[in-house]
């Protein structure tokens with residue numbers, strides 16, 4: 081009786097979803113897309129793929145504070161109402177660090193940066209194609225977001241990450 085009407089929730093039916101993974105909804109959003117034979121999935125929830133990939137934040141409807149993770153309440157004003165907001169793909173370098181040591185399968189050096197997006201939003205991401213010479217990376221330099229594949233799982237789904245390149 082408790083389970084009346086909950087069709088599809090039976091764990092013994094597991095595997096059904098495995099054959100229907102062209103589109104997966106994460107928090108109500110489409111996070112996977114089919115590109116020819118290649119499926120893609122963003123490595124973070126707040127990277128939205130599609131024809132125009134972009135970052136998406138939860139914006140406090142009261143004070144406008146932006147959060148990438150899901151919040152029960154706004155850390156700035158305490159209100160509890162949020163809406164999705166698409167962020168700009170362009171911004172400036174606010175801060176960066178050149179990383180020389182990493183896990184064995186990660187190429188070094190690379191540049192980890194903090195990007196202040198035009199119109200609001202601050203996000204961490206690697207600064208690509210700018211080299212790793214601190215003489216050539218300027219605070220305040222204009223950048224734009226880019227996406228790139230960073231691995232394919234056994235089912236052929238490509239993981240997609242984002243970074244920033246000089247604009």
Ligand SMILES: [Zn+2]
Nearest residue numbers: 140143154157
């Ligand atoms: Zn707020």
